[in-house]
Amino acid sequence: MVVRTRRLSDWLRTETGSAALLVAVTVIALIWANLPSDSYAELWHTDVGLSFGEHGVDMSLQHWINDGLMVLFFFVIGLEVRQEFSVGSLRDRRRAMVPLVAGVSGVVVPAVIYLLIAGRDAADGWGVVVGTDTAFLLGALAILGPRLSNQLRVFLLTLTVVDDFLAVSIIGVVYSDDLDIVALAIAIAGLVGLWLLSRTTVWRSAPYVTLVVVVWAATLASGVHPSLAGMAAGLLVPARATERGHVESAKALFRDYWQSPEATVARTARSGLARSISVNQRLHDVLRAPVSLFVVPVFALANAGIALGGGVLTDAFASTITWGVVAGLVLGKFLGISLGAWLAVRAGLGRLPEGVGRGSLLGGSALAGIGFTVSLLIVGLAFTDTTQAAEATVGVLLAMVFAAALGWLIFTRARVKWGETTADLPITLDPPVDPEVDHVRGPVDAPLTVVEFMDFECPFCARTTGMWNDVHAHFGDEVRYIVRHLPIYDYHPHAYLAALAAEAAGEQGRFWEMHDLLFANQAQLESEHLFGYAEQLELDVNRFVLDLESAELAGRIADDERSAQASGARGTPTFFLNGRRHRGPHDARTVIAALEENRDAQSAARRRS
Structure with missing residues (x-):
């Protein structure tokens, strides 16, 4: 039983497993929301308050999830963006330009398509189609894509970093309420503090975490959506490549512990190990699993449930909002990303990763139409009318199915017609070992x-x-x-x-x-x-x-x-x-x-x- 539980836990931590978990939670939310009782809506609209003396925060449980827990999600995105700029794909301009251009066009084109279909009456909803759900994207790629697709995966990850950065910026700027200047000034001061901290030799996580909490609380009070605070804070946590000297120092400390297994020596060894890894990497490693296995599924449970009775589904299928969302995500992402990448390559700004052919690019562009997490968050911010919000949510869920189906069709054609069986670097040693030469x-x-x-x-x-x-x-x-x-x-x-x-x-x-x-x-x-x-x-x-x-x-x-x-x-x-x-x-x-x-x-x- 223990072995089976461990295997399930390990599987849920994979990209396929996390995507399957989100699908399961979404289905549960839909079933729960359509039960005869109103328990779904009653639970998520329950008021929960926290007070500190004369000050306090009182929000519904759903808002605590969307404006509180989800800040961790956006903070992790910020950490990933900083890593990519410091030690990852975005550090190399030639490697970064193609996904950068594709990411920008993959935000602009869907928004334009949505506005053309939905019209002025629902213009505020254009932000629903700008984001891609990275977890769903990578899970779908693992299931539907080529057997070996690491190079395509890295390309899509780099692209979604750009996509997420723009999406969060849009949330923070476009979907914010009336501003409280004092609270906003405190939030900005907290961000400045994070920047100053990153310029020092401070390697412990606690000072960074303390400032991040201050920034979140001030941003929440300021009227700016906290997602922007999470992203900005993550961007300011320093990332660096691991240096051999730091690793050797940690090794020496663990040797001391081997020779003298005492609590003080163990504490010194732990500190030395932590010092060898950047704060960014340590926080990312600690938060990645809780965010993917708890925060995002809880968000999906609280936001994906729509009561489909009373003609809601019929109205949604007749709504320009629904089809604006579907077309924006499925068609807009597909056209925006693939055309953006093609134009960047033609202009000589860069090239596609080795092993990634046109079929892989088109299939990955199609899967990017799975918006889900960011899309559902913006639905709640953009539409105050519950009917419009339900129509937009139906559009997001339909887009998931259509985008996955389109991706599967393209990957199948690429494999059968174009011979693209992989989207990765070679994995076989060429030439084999020759004792006469090697x-x-x-x-x-x-x-x-x-x-x-x-x-x-x-x-x-x-x-x-x-x-x-x-x-x-x-x-x-x-x-x-x-x-x-x-x-x-x-x-x-x-x-x-x-x-x-x-x-x-x-x-x-x-x-x-x-x-x-x-x-x-x-x-x-x-x-x-x-x-x-x-x-x-x-x-x-x-x-x-x-x-x-x-x-x-x-x-x-x-x-x-x-x-x-x-x-x-x-x-x-x-x-x-x-x-x-x-x-x-x-x-x-x-x-x-x-x-x-x-x-x-x-x-x-x-x-x-």
Whole structure:
């Protein structure tokens, strides 16, 4: 029973599981809202108040969810946007421009289509069609899209970051009430405080969380919709790449705890571990599961229920609001995103990710028509008339079905007619391991193979972290280890020369010795250091110097780089386990588990044959 519960919990944390949870909650909300009793409406319209001395807040339960809990949802979006700008796809202008243009046009075109259909009488509802529900989008992609679609997924995630940012900005600016200047000034002061805090070396989460609560409370009192406060606060929480030095410091602290398992030492170790990860990443990791498994489902339960009796459904099907929402989300998102991406590529602003063809782009654009979360929130803000709100909600729910169906049709055609079976980088090692060419550590005929594309300045490669040592200690002669060069020229200026030095040492039968020596001295890879390492290994230094300029060795490194391109390796370290690219964490425990699973599968296949 415990195992089944854990499996269910793990499944719900996947993109497919979270989307299925939202569908289930939506169905429950619709059934509940159409029961003979009025319990659904009575519950969500129950007044709940909080008072602090003479001050207090009194709102319905639904408003507490929409203006309180949902701030966490938008705060997480803000964290994700900051991550993308700091260490993700939006940091690289060439990679960012296509989804940026597509995201903007995917907001403008749906709004125009809605206004053309719904007309002036329901013009306030144009915001309903501007947002995409990321959770539903990724869940639908996992179910309906190509079997391998990671590159398309990253593109759509980047696009929805832009989409969500614009949608939240629209909510905060267009759908805000009368302003309270004093409260607004406090909120702005809180945001300034967050900005100043991000410029310091403060690494603890508590000061950031305290200021975020202040900003939310002040924004709620100011009349500006709190979603904007959540997004703005998330944008101001700093994100950075993890540095090797911080990781090594944390490792030393945990070594202290291993030697002296006391409470004070454990607290210091925990602090050191937290310090090694940015505040943004830590808050995102803590909030992501509660938001996807609790906040958004509760929001759906409180907002998706519509009483369909009394001719509501008939009126909705005859309403320009309903069909304006449907056309805006389904047709508008599809046209806006696909045309925006096409125009950006044609204008030379960037290109689509590798492995993403036209069918994948069109299918992903169609799935972006699933608005749901943001759409339902704006329905409650844009329409004070309950009939119009019900018509718009029906439109949002219909758009989910039509967008998913359109996406499925396009992905099916792309697979059958255009041969687009994947939307991802290659996952198979190309060319396979050749002991006559590759450098092999361990038995040449070992049943398990680990291939690493590495860079001698990479702070997280296997030799630096010690991962390979643990894997070898576990499997012994059952595993062999091969490295191929992938110098990252933009960030590691000495990596190419170090690769040449390793190959030059290999010409004298000392590749692995030089390999280990270079990784042990990653901060000292200038020419004079390399010559010193050659002397330390008692190489023929004159031959070593000549080999550094050898066209043959340069060609060998170029062959490895071409292999990386053909195999889907775009950074270091990238690992291939028995010829298949490994995804996810590459710590020794994870790699060992993957290899054992691979070994078990091989044994089962031999037994069957």
